[in-house]
Amino acid sequence: MAGSATSGSVLRSLRHLNPPTKGSKFAIRAPSHAAHTPKFVQPKDRIPFWNIVPGDHVKLKSGRVGQQDGLDSDEKIRGEGIVVRIDREKNWLWLRDVDDKNKLAPKAIRHIIPRLVDPLAPEKGYGPNVTEIPRPVHYSNVMLKLPGSDQFAVRLSRSAAKYDKRKGMYVWKRYATIKASEEKLLETGKAFEKVEVPWPSLPGKRRIRDSSMSDRNTVEGESWAPWRPEDPVLLPERKGITSPQSELRAQILADERRQRDAEKQVEAGPSAPADALGTYAGFKQGRVKPPPIAQPPTPAEIIRMRTNAASDWASGEAIEAHRQEGGLSFHWRDYLDLAPRQGPASGGDWSELPASTRKGGLDAPRDPRDGRITDGLSRNDVDRMPIELLMTRDLTNERGLKWRMRRWKEKQAEMQQEAIQEHRERSKLLKELDALKV
Incomplete structure (x- = not known):
């Protein structure tokens, strides 16, 4: 069976239409015995958009599955079943069988090694040496059954396929051509009619409850909040493209280069005689050195910038006033300073921490140099930490589609506000000009 990209019920890409890449003969380990190799389907012969997906009820157009008892041997029973999987590369x-009473799904026989019926009682003998497995059916050899009726589609068609960026998949509508009823035939005079067929809905995966989960009523009844939203939290800044130190170094190098170029020009003298009518700048140099560029910050510069930001934050008047009023302040490094020593990842246990500290823990003032907690932490302090904020960079995938779309929407809203402000200023200026004309 092919991968999920070519066998899933949702079409997210047209990868199954790409030609195969030629590999080495040693890339795949072949079995020691001769095996059946299915015929390769050229990409031009593959179906781009399937109107039959897992969950549909279909019936074979040709091919006999069995015979009904008591009828003529020429009476054939067409195969019928529910689609369980597809392969877009082989069409x-x-x-699978519809139910236990209608076992009409095409099957093939596979030989297996017989096993003992009861290993503790060898006298009972061996079990069967063959088993039935689903047999592949070609896409063109099935008819789709309309949900909620006994009619089968004569032909399938679809609307234009469009790619939904939000869902990350191709979407389209499928239509079935069926034989019109007698009333429709008398009303319209057409023997066939086209109806839209809804897509099947597969049952969702049920999550198995384990010991780490809690009852919904217990979670909703929990009203204790470890921290207040008004408590300030200092999060780590994003890594900048440059740093003040690297920009200063680039500026110094640029000034030195301009000074050297000026000295070389003075030493070279004029490029034309004194009695010439004009001056000639000379031939353009073939290789020109690029200007100095400010480099990304080094690890030491990042640590220094974050330390300075933490120092300014911890020694600020707003933080001190908030602490005097009984509030708390949290630094993104509080949890990381404690976790390597006492965290569960290092084999520690939070219960080893003291129940409380003498000097207050989070309630005590911070070190004004780097914003760290100087009086230690207790179990009560750890419970009051907003872990979802202190570890926001570790718990969120900023490069994922969700966060990239969120940043894109924020950027679009910001650009829209700037456009509105610019339009207002332009309108105000035009009104002033109209007033001056009068």
């Missing part, structure tokens, strides 16, 4: 699909 195949596999079916």
